[in-house]
Amino acid sequence: MTTVSFSKFSDLALDENLHRALEKMNFIEPTPIQQQTIEQLLLGRDVLGCAQTGTGKTGAFGIPLIQFLLTNPDKKALILAPTRELADQINRTLQQMAFFSYDLKIALIIGGASQGQQVRALTQGARIVVATPGRLIDLLGQRKISLGNVGVLVLDEVDRMLDMGFAPQLQQIVPHLPAERQCMLFSATFPPEISKIAESYLRNPVRVKVGETNTAADTIEQKMIQTQQDSKQHLLLKELPSMPGKMIVFVRTQHGTERLAKVVRAAGYRADRLHGGRTQVQRKRALDNFRKGEVQILVATDIAGRGIDIDDIEVVINYDMPKTHEDYIHRIGRTGRYGRKGVA
Incomplete structure (x- = not known):
């Protein structure tokens, strides 16, 4: 169980540019998943988060991820999502969070879009890569992307990734990453297969469960x-x-x-x-x-x-x-x- 000690984003010791971006986004008070995960992630812990959609998961991993990159200028972050739509949504949110952090460029690596443009974004120094597994594996195979200095790995909606048969792709991607990294895994449901993935990829994670994960929101x-x-x-x-x-x-x-x-x-x-x-x-x-x-x-x-x-x-x-x-x-x-x- 995690202890909760901040009630407003302004309470957190974050980079000034990140605080400015959060203010611009009207992020004042955290949602429960954000309140229970952000401080643990800022401390460098691995997190296994289970929460319904619409609870603010992107903010829960996005804020600590951007703070990590601002304080570790030689590192990158990789976020894997099951669908192009989700990857694009994460990209939009992170663009807003990095609005005042001018050196933090983001590359969206998804199928169905121009590979040339994506490679250009990588060569121009993108430090955050938001990707679907298929296109990322294509670029790894062509040696167009290196994941050797990834300091943070985020797996979002892992239950959906497994539903869509992406487990073998995850097994192909993860060996390209350094062993020393922080890992965040988020899922709306928690079938037994996710426990196996968590054991493989997370080290002594903080487990956070918000609300009933297999029921609809009260709203x-x-x-x-x-x-x-x-x-x-x-x-x-x-x-x-x-x-x-x-x-x-x-x-x-x-x-x-x-x-x-x-x-x-x-x-x-x-x-x-x-x-x-x-x-x-x-x-x-x-x-x-x-x-x-x-x-x-x-x-x-x-x-x-x-x-x-x-x-x-x-x-x-x-x-x-x-x-x-x-x-x-x-x-x-x-x-x-x-x-x-x-x-x-």
């Missing part, structure tokens, strides 16, 4: 409407006028996502779709437009169930049911974030 009101398969589309269109805010509608297949997005648009709604069959540029544009409010309804497969950290999503609709309880928790966790109310 989410859950409803169920009974219907037949062939009536779902009609029922959805009937319900939409009563839901004016931003919304994600989850569909099982790429084809189903395309079809439903077309139906919703034809009914006069600003809608777009997000699934693995679209290019990285298309996926990014859809998310950016959704974030800015130019798109109200995002029809998505489970690829969007992880890592989309948009504060003002008011409704999540499970048009098709998810495969597992964990997927359900992750899907509806797109709403009711950071204490706001939401409906699923």
